[in-house]
Amino acid sequence: xxxxTQTPKFQVLKTGQSMTLQCAQDxxxxxxxxxxxxxxxxxRLIYYSASEGTTDKGEVPNGYNVSRLNKxxxxxxxESAAPSQTSVYFCASSARTGTYEQYFGPGTxxxxx
Amino acid sequence: xxxxxxxxQALSIQEGENxxxxxxxxxxxxxxxxxxxxxGRGLVHLILIRSNEREKHSGRLRVTLDTSKKSSSxxxxxxxxxxxxxxxxxxxxxxxANNLFFGTGTxxxxxP
Numbered sequence: 001x002x003x004x005t006q007t008p009k010f011q012v013l014k015t016g017q018s019m020t021l022q023c024a025q026d027x028x029x030x031x032x033x034x035x036x037x038x039x040x041x042x043x044r045l046i047y048y049s050a051s052e053g054t055t056d057k058g059e060v061p062n063g064y065n066v067s068r069l070n071k072x073x074x075x076x077x078x079e080s081a082a083p084s085q086t087s088v089y090f091c092a093s094s095a096r097t098g099t100y101e102q103y104f105g106p107g108t109x110x111x112x113x
Numbered sequence: 114x115x116x117x118x119x120x121x122q123a124l125s126i127q128e129g130e131n132x133x134x135x136x137x138x139x140x141x142x143x144x145x146x147x148x149x150x151x152x153g154r155g156l157v158h159l160i161l162i163r164s165n166e167r168e169k170h171s172g173r174l175r176v177t178l179d180t181s182k183k184s185s186s187x188x189x190x191x192x193x194x195x196x197x198x199x200x201x202x203x204x205x206x207x208x209x210a211n212n213l214f215f216g217t218g219t220x221x222x223x224x225p
Contacts, residue, residue, distance in 0.1 A: 102156075104155030
């Protein structure tokens with residue numbers, strides 16, 4: 001039982017390049033989330049998907065797009081990376097949104113130069 | 114902006130001592146959750162306390178919730194070196210957005 005998996009673990013991009021972060025969960029959860037974590041800022045929600053086929057903006061959605069490919073997979077895309085997007089990105093899932101505990105992946109450390 | 118703020122930002126104690134971390138929040142909540150993050154890893158859920166509960170225990174963890182003061186505390190008793198980690202509170206709001214809001218965390222160091 002892998003829980004929540006993320007790929008890649010590390011990535012270095014040049015400004016303007018694009019990339020997609022992949023996330024998958026095997027817990028049959030309905031809801032999935034993408035967060036970024038910056039020093040001293042805690043976790044900030046980028047986008048979430050309450051259920052398959054729906055996505056909603058979180059606190060910091062600018063510069064990102066998401067796709068809920070199916071119930072298991074939720075990807076995050078940076079179309080034109082900027083140095084301000086240097087961060088650690090975490091994917092999480094939960095049975096449903098809001099009141100339920102969330103399960104986190106190991107994170108992707110992204111550096112944009 | 115974060116919903117919760119932890120206090121202190123950093124805490125260093127000797128193994129065997131108790132560690133107390135506090136969390137304050139701003140709006141009405143459905144529940145409050147505590148998570149642990151080891152260095153370089155994802156967050157791990159520790160405990161959830163509902164708004165109609167005042168205290169909850171799980172092993173060496175004790176969480177209290179005071180909704181009148183909009184605050185919560187996490188007590189780790191008889192700390193171990195393996196408890197060294199960052200601890201975050203997260204709130205589920207009663208109305209509006211249906212996601213969790215995380216605080217900025219307390220960095221706990223337990224010295225062997």
